[in-house]
Amino acid sequence: MTFVFVLWTMTLPGCGREISARxxxxxxxxxxxxxxxDVGAAAVLHNLAAQGKVNILAMMVSSGNPWSVPCLQAVNAWFGRPEIPVGKAADGAVQDESAYTRAVAEAFSRRPAAAPDAVQLYRRTLAAQPDQSVTVVSVGYLTNLRNLLQSKPDAVSPLDGQELVRRKTARLVCMGGQYPSGREWNFHRDAEAAAYVAAHWPTPIIFAGFELGKDIVTGAALRRLPENNPIRRSYELHNKLAGRPSWDQIAVYYAVMTANGEQIPFWSKIHGSNAVSEDGSNRWLNEKNGRHAYLVQRGDSAKIAARLEQLMLP
Ligand SMILES: [Ca+2]
Structure with missing residues (x-):
């Protein structure tokens, strides 16, 4: 009890040093x-949370796959955080097949919780946080974020979505696009949303592109885990634990480490502006005062993969 009390007093607001411990x-x-x-990224996030490096406020699902939400809830419960609210996308979201969501949800979900609408959950969550405090990490379609930006004032906040995001978020880290130009899955599957968010998001966006993750292969080490582990099971169902590129883990890892002020040698930033077209393709504009940046790999691929894969294991 004493230990718990000391920790709590250290994190009470009041002076700068204590606040920085949050x-x-x-x-x-x-x-x-x-x-x-995505499952690997959730594992990385939970393991960084267990190290005290991040406070996971909420998660949102941008796919219309009916088993995505219960599968994510099952993963959260596996890591001991069943209380994390999970928001679901509005009707009309991208419909995706999945090799693992139903099987993992049915095997690991004891009691799926009701999922609120993602925009309502975003608004409620953001409105309750200090100004400029929240990092949003997107590793899927930008559907929910477009809907959030276009949301109207409501009972939880007199601000519209654009102003609420401007007030409460520090930045968006987005796995999407290809740099300096290309056409990538997360953007082209809901191209209108990707173009809208790139053009309207009011705080900085850091993009982690297709080229960044494709050679960072992780997942094979999961075969060392017991078979009744939902992360291992997802990768097994997806491609028999052959390993997959680590697009989503990179975005999560970069976001958490840099939010803690830690220098990471793996990537550097190129500043400018990302122009997303109606067909979901994107191209980089070298604008001096652009609000965007994309990441360029500087470190060794094997070292990055080893770091990320280690964070996917319990
Ligand atoms: Ca994804």
């Missing part, structure tokens, strides 16, 4: 269906 606040927005790296 882990950064984060919301994860994931499609959690068509690929297994």
């Amino acid at each position: 882990p950064p606040l984060l919301i994860l927005d994931t499609d959690f269906s068509s690929d297994a790296d």
Whole structure:
């Protein structure tokens, strides 16, 4: 009890040093269906939370796959955080097949909780946080974030979505696009949403592109885990534990580490502006005062993969 009390007093607001002991606040927005790296990213996030490096406020699902939400809830419960609220996308979201969501949800979900609408959950969560405090990490479609930006004032906040995001978020870290130009899955599956968010998001966006994750292969080490582990099971169902690129884990890891002020040698930033077209393709504009940046790999691929894979294990 004493130990718990001391920890609590250290995190009470009041002076700068105590406030800095609070882990950064984060919301994860994931499609959690068509690929297994979302599951790997959730594992990385939970393990960083267990190290006290992040406070997971909420998670959102951007896919319309009916098993994505219960599957994500099952993963959260597995890591001992069943209380994390999970928001579901509005009708009309991208419909994805998944090799693992139903099987993992049915095997590991004891009691799926009701899922609120993602925009309502975003608004409620953001409105309750200090100004400029929340990092949003998107590793799926930008559907929910577009809907959030276009939301109207309501009972939880007199601010519209654009102003609420401007007030409460520190930045968006987004796995999407290809740099300096290309056409990538997360953008083209809901191209209108990707273009809208890139053009209207009012705080900085850091993009982690297709090229960043494709050679960072993780997942094979999960075969060392017991078979009744939902992360291992997801990768096994997805491609028999052959390993997958780590697009989503990179975005989560980068977001959490930099939110803690830690220098990571693996990537550097190129500043400018990301122009997303109606077909979901994107191209980089070298604008001096642009609000965007994309990440370029500087470190060794094997070292990055080893770091991320280690964070996918319990
Ligand atoms: Ca994803």
